[in-house]
Amino acid sequence: MPIQHTVVFRLVHPAGSDEEQAFLVTGRATLTSIPGVADFTIRRQVSAKSDLTHQFSMVFANQDAYDAYNAHPAHTAFVAERWIPEVTEFQEYDFVE
Amino acid sequence: MPIQHTVVFRLVHPAGSDEEQAFLVTGRATLTSIPGVADFTIRRQVSAKSDLTHQFSMVFANQDAYDAYNAHPAHTAFVAERWIPEVTEFQEYDFVE
Numbered sequence: 001m002p003i004q005h006t007v008v009f010r011l012v013h014p015a016g017s018d019e020e021q022a023f024l025v026t027g028r029a030t031l032t033s034i035p036g037v038a039d040f041t042i043r044r045q046v047s048a049k050s051d052l053t054h055q056f057s058m059v060f061a062n063q064d065a066y067d068a069y070n071a072h073p074a075h076t077a078f079v080a081e082r083w084i085p086e087v088t089e090f091q092e093y094d095f096v097e
Numbered sequence: 098m099p100i101q102h103t104v105v106f107r108l109v110h111p112a113g114s115d116e117e118q119a120f121l122v123t124g125r126a127t128l129t130s131i132p133g134v135a136d137f138t139i140r141r142q143v144s145a146k147s148d149l150t151h152q153f154s155m156v157f158a159n160q161d162a163y164d165a166y167n168a169h170p171a172h173t174a175f176v177a178e179r180w181i182p183e184v185t186e187f188q189e190y191d192f193v194e
Contacts, residue, residue: 003143004140005144008190043101043192043193043194044192044193044194045190045191045192046100046191046192046193047102047189047190047191049188049189049190050188050189050190052190055190055192091146091147091188092144092146092147093105093142093144093146093147093149093152094142094143094144095140095141095142095143095152096140096141096143097140097141
């Protein structure tokens with residue numbers, strides 16, 4: 001069963017900054033390089049009812065693909081080197097039909 | 098610019114109950130009857146990192162369509178009569194490209 005993995009987040013960087021853009025570009029390049037990641041999107045969160053500002057979304061064909069992504073060194077390095085220092089608040093959700 | 102309006106939520110009803118099913122069926126029927134609502138989906142939220150359990154998602158072609166939905170009597174009645182009494186926790190997010 002396909003799983004849509006999403007995370008809604010806010011960066012430490014100012015909106016429109018070069019640092020924000022660099023994070024998004026690196027995130028896309030890094031995460032889409034991992035096997036099993038499909039339909040990767042970056043979107044802006046614009047509801048005033050949340051102070052989170054961006055969403056990463058990707059689809060895995062099944063739980064095995066999701067588990068492999070979580071354990072992949074490109075993913076764990078991105079989390080350690082970019083996500084933890086540059087993301088100030090986030091919430092994960094995973095959706096299935 | 099299209100806007101994906103989403104709400105992730107948890108019901109007061111037990112998982113798998115008739116009351117849960119009735120809420121979801123009525124929600125779909127009511128909200129899809131409102132002009133401007135496209136691509137309506139109901140999905141389950143399965144990440145252990147959130148205790149919310151369902152998502153409603155719909156797409157509006159633009160802000161005017163979204164505003165008309167918010168003000169539509171079928172929407173405001175659903176919120177008053179079903180959402181407020183039956184939803185115990187929720188978070189809205191709206192996404193744009």
